Amino acid sequence: MKKSKLLAALVCSASMLIGSVVPSVPAMADAMKVVTLGADLSEDQKNTMLRYFKVDSSQVQIIYVTNQDERDHLSSYVPLEQIGTRTVSCAYVKPTTSGGIKVRTANLNWVTCNMIASSLSTSGVTNCEVVAACPFEVSGTGALTGIQMAYETASGEKLDETKKKLATEEMVVTGNLADSVGQNDATTVINQAKMQVIADNVQNADDIYNIVVNISNNNNVSLTDDELNTIVSLLTQIAQQNYDYSEMQETLERVNDNVTGQADESTAADSSEEDPDSIVDDVDQSALGDNVIESSTEDPGLAEETGASDSSDSEDWEEYPTSDDSSDSSDANTEDAAADTSDGTDESGSDEITDISQLNADFLDEDAQAKFEKAKTFCQGEYEGDEDALRQVMGDDAAALVTLDSDTANKLSIQVLEKYLGILGNGAVTYSADGTEKYMTPELNMLDEQLKKLFGIDIIDDGSSIEDIDILGADVSDEDKDTLYKDTMKFFENLYGETTDSAEYSDAVVDDSAADGAGEDSYSEDTIEDAAE
Template sequence: MKKGKLLATLLCSASMVMGSMVPTVPAMADAMKVVTLGADLSDEQKNTMLKYFKVDSSQAQIIYVTNQDERDHLSSYVPLEQIGTRTVSCAYVKPTTSGGIKVRTANLNWVTCNMIASSLSTSGVTNCEVVAACPFEVSGTGALTGIQMAYETASGQKLDETKKKLATEEMVVTGNLADSVGKNDATTVINQAKMQVIADNVQNADDIYNIVVNISNNNNVTLTDDEINTIVNLLQQISQQDYDYSEMQETLERVNDNVTGQAEESSDSSDDEDSIVDNVDQSALGDNVIESSTEDPGLAEETGAADESADGDISEVGGTDTGDGSDSSEEITDISQLNTDFLGDDAKAKFEKAKTFCQGEYSGDEDALYEVMGDDAAVTVTLDSDTANKLSIKVLQKYLGILGNGAVSYQEDGTEKYITPELNMLDKEMKKLFGIDVIDDGESSEDIDVLGDAVSSDDKDTLYKDTMKFFEKLYGESSESSDSADGSENVTTDESATDEVGDESYDETIDEESYEE
């Protein structure tokens, strides 16, 4: 993920903000548990999240969160154009009477469970279990506000507004610092400094400055003067609040042990059949799901969500250098040279369908095209074998790179046409490959208009549209204006707008044309 882009990461994931309830949901049997679902998820994706959480409408109060809710709560911190137009993230919250704050995340690739737990404690929450997740990878930076308000709904207690704002600021400061020093080091410095400031009731700015400098030195973390001053300003505001350290101690010490490598897996909740942190259906989200948990410090490393290097570079995917499943030193001349060993079963299945499509669409194999697109599909553009092979390799390389690690680096820019990040990334890559509305961003000319003069502009446009229709079908989305290649079309999902949750149905109306795609 590029440096200095924290605010951009808010746009996919800030979506757990709970404001208005859409629709009004009746009181549930267990009002102590609340699930928030992003209103812009398809019905299938919403039900997938409920399956992951292992809940239905009889077990938890379900709230649908809209993009307007998100804007209402984040516009003070993030420019509207960076917030995005869709709300997709989800949360499951259960207040508890002891045990501190326990957090599990799934498919959040930037914010960690420890960041959420530490910041949530600043909100004034003492004991709580939280599962924050999404059907596909998003950054997760905006999860905190929605969790705070879901907690208020579940507990019936209103959190102090100043503390909630400080908690949000803490998350932003931690995320900005993580851009330069890494997530664990950023959390270590801020969490340890907060512990000392609150425990010792330190309020003087110079004293807080010395604490931050000493802690960063002790942990071998190099901070700039601006970074130190930003942390000091945050902690000075926190020091003015009436926190009781004894109520925060369990959570903050657990976070510290986790991020400094001193923690062992907790056994406190593993024997609790009612624990929402430990009792999730991991199979519901498919393969290659990155997860983290304050109660299982090794989970992040096991699932690939571990902290990246200090400069923020994501580690190699599948042992390759290029991220597209191939060795950068090897010239790919055949599809069989593309390495998919690092992909999970679900990703491999999608990639195999993409191979079949390329064979059908670009090489003119009607049987292959019927297999993935249906009997009404037709080969509309005929390419010679060399051109078809070259195009197939380029398309599949781009897709393999996105399956491997593309979603980790994805950042919304307000031009999105789809809900699924992979589709938005594919659309941009396909436009480059087919020479559609290309913007010179310094990318290699090898990946721009690869068909060149060998194919007419009309045929390139047709191939681009047909290719995106395949990927839309693969991910269960469809474009209402597929005749347009200018990127301005609106999107609707294949599912109906009625969301069925468990055995009860809610007439949820999602105005899919009311937001910019």
């Protein structure tokens, strides 16, 4: 799935935002080192990352980053459905006193070491070493935010909020531009323009416009008017922050040399050897297995050697399966083909949600988690034919009358639950009434709209992905789709204590007893409401 051209992509893999913090260890002589771990990684995966970083909890402070942390820090930049429900990326940060910003990445296929280094300088960081990585391949769009937070924890220095936001915006703009012109060209244009604007203290927007045009022309990079205007807007804001170019020069020049092919690898190697405690060079590559893509500001050839170079045509979103476009996002991440598939990855290496048990609702409050658990039970019963589960939430007379094959039932359950999870995670807060509402509850109105698309009911062309519309396809009859849609909405209605005539539980649900001879709903209002409470 192509990443959005809006300012909305920066979620991050390292999504290392302030999360649950292990009791801090004493600061080291050179500075505290901090590791951020995605809270949705398994314990084995978390241990894998510590092995990759070659540290243990006695040597570093560890921050566990949750999905709610991401939402708190990124929701102003990224639609909630793109933030998704899982946080899996990690970072290792070590503040330094010289040498500029040095970055290494592993298993990040959209964000590069040079993008991180340049954007991090915009945050106000001058000297720092960073390793951003994940146990499996992800885009890495959220790495910067987590690194910023880890840096603040490690250094004890609070970064300027405006500069942090500008750094986030810079990463988004660079990444979106990379989709059309490639990673190196995108980084070249923005980095060089930023260097000239800051070094020459250029404030005027027209002058900045001319700088960007000249730099893009000099590098044979074609920009659309929208891309040009977006870059100029970003740089105009950066120009107002009174950066000291001398503090950024080493990092920005290194990035420029790397992306333009002028870097002297032997010089970079000599520079790294000056610090035997460099975390950028001291990682355990074997911990992540084979075929790991990597990049490093200190080893410009590493990306090409490992297959990570200029992968601008990658269609991988962040590592999270999104709650509103899961059919695209389910392909979003690829793992090493040799990885253990028991953690939800298929044999092709796709980090795909394959079972509803993999959906994480830990970021929800207690009431929302309870509702989500009931929804999981309903899906298991209604779509997968588990009548015991269905009766648990819909009453003793409940029966699943539409038979779906196991693969289709599982796919439908995941789609419905991802959409509901996205709505629970603050999605309803963004709901805007338009006078056509069927329900009093925003969650129900949003679900009704989403489920109609999923089941192919009253489809409206609103730009939704084709994979997000009528996912059951021709293999399921229109009558059965209508039954499943009505049954699903009836469950959610009763979960929220609402009813409508238009979404009655399916008329097809009848008492199995021929003696009753009734064509009425088997699910009485009393039993449904009792089960929902």
